[in-house]
Amino acid sequence: MLSIRQDSLLRFQALIDGATRITVLGHTHPDGDALGCTGALAGYLREVRGKEAAVVLPDTPADNLRFIVPPSCPLLCYDKEPQAVLDWIAGSNLIVLLDCNGFSRTEALEPFLTASKAPKVLIDHHLNPQVQSFNVIFSTPDISSASELLFWVLKSLEGNVPSVTEKIADVPFGTSPSSPAYLTIGTCLLAGMTTDTNNFANSVFPSTLQMASELLALGVDRDALLLQLYSSYRENRVRLFGHMQEQELRILGCAACMILTRELQQRFDVREGETEGLVNVPLSIADVRLSIFLKEDDRHFRVSIRSKKGTSAQQLAMQYFHGGGHENAAGGKLFIGQDIARADEAAAYVESALKSFLS
Numbered sequence: 001m002l003s004i005r006q007d008s009l010l011r012f013q014a015l016i017d018g019a020t021r022i023t024v025l026g027h028t029h030p031d032g033d034a035l036g037c038t039g040a041l042a043g044y045l046r047e048v049r050g051k052e053a054a055v056v057l058p059d060t061p062a063d064n065l066r067f068i069v070p071p072s073c074p075l076l077c078y079d080k081e082p083q084a085v086l087d088w089i090a091g092s093n094l095i096v097l098l099d100c101n102g103f104s105r106t107e108a109l110e111p112f113l114t115a116s117k118a119p120k121v122l123i124d125h126h127l128n129p130q131v132q133s134f135n136v137i138f139s140t141p142d143i144s145s146a147s148e149l150l151f152w153v154l155k156s157l158e159g160n161v162p163s164v165t166e167k168i169a170d171v172p173f174g175t176s177p178s179s180p181a182y183l184t185i186g187t188c189l190l191a192g193m194t195t196d197t198n199n200f201a202n203s204v205f206p207s208t209l210q211m212a213s214e215l216l217a218l219g220v221d222r223d224a225l226l227l228q229l230y231s232s233y234r235e236n237r238v239r240l241f242g243h244m245q246e247q248e249l250r251i252l253g254c255a256a257c258m259i260l261t262r263e264l265q266q267r268f269d270v271r272e273g274e275t276e277g278l279v280n281v282p283l284s285i286a287d288v289r290l291s292i293f294l295k296e297d298d299r300h301f302r303v304s305i306r307s308k309k310g311t312s313a314q315q316l317a318m319q320y321f322h323g324g325g326h327e328n329a330a331g332g333k334l335f336i337g338q339d340i341a342r343a344d345e346a347a348a349y350v351e352s353a354l355k356s357f358l359s
């Protein structure tokens with residue numbers, strides 16, 4: 001099993017013991033991993049530890065990912081219920097942030113979180129954790145997902161004595177494999193890991209497969225999960241993917257670029273979450289090492305970047321798109337009126353950024 005620092009575990013344990021109301025926090029535009037690990041931790045704190053815990057998000061999750069947070073777990077979204085979120089945070093005596101490296105990734109919530117006197121814990125797998133903001137940090141970049149890191153943290157908490165030499169069988173995940181709470185928590189964690197690895201296509205480590213193996217042995221229904229994650233889209237998404245590949249894909253040397261304008265989003269009635277996975281498609285071309293996808297939003301484009309090993313998506317995101325992330329999966333923004341004067345200048349900006357980045 002993955003080794004988790006004992007001193008951090010003991011401090012986290014003590015903070016949980018001392019807390020009554022807990023904010024379990026994810027980042028803006030929550031992906032499957034953010035929902036999986038926040039849902040799992042809130043579920044654990046409520047069902048196993050008897051705490052008042054809620055998942056708090058800066059904005060509402062996409063319809064197709066909403067199912068990941070269990071219905072039994074309160075979910076508060078700042079864009080829908082700002083006052084309820086602020087009240088919850090103000091009344092919390094523990095704040096746990098997952099799947100991002102600092103409060104800046106919660107955008108509008110950042111000032112309220114930094115103003116809170118509650119102890120703060122970070123559980124994340126991105127580089128450069130904002131250490132000064134937290135009392136306890138679990139930060140491991142060489143791991144599939146925040147959900148996997150949380151799996152090992154919870155397992156170590158439940159097992160009490162974490163040790164790399166311990167046999168898997170000696171410490172079952174949770175106290176009773178038949179308890180439905182553990183199935184719910186396990187399903188959340190498997191959902192987060194599965195989406196962040198793109199269904200075991202990237203960032204898979206020995207510990208990742210070990211986690212998957214233990215969760216399947218516990219009885220988590222992976223088939224049902226895959227059906228919900230990858231086979232429950234609307235028809236328009238398949239048609240949009242076809243159009244983007246046929247009409248909008250541009251190949252620039254070893255890079256590929258697709259831009260989804262507002263006009264196209266209206267034409268295909270695109271909803272939040274429905275473009276997930278599109279950026280990966282051009283990487284199936286032998287000569288393409290870098291794929292960049294831009295989606296027009298309010299006064300900016302959301303930028304997703306994926307790369308093959310040896311080419312850094314993260315560097316491109318940092319240098320040209322105010323972003324970051326992982327070596328081969330990163331994201332950022334392109335601001336209209338700042339980086340470019342008008343939306344129709346995005347293609348030219350990307351082309352010149354790629355030219356200088358790849359030269």
Ligand SMILES: [Mn+2]
Nearest residue numbers: 033099146196
């Ligand atoms: Mn993640």
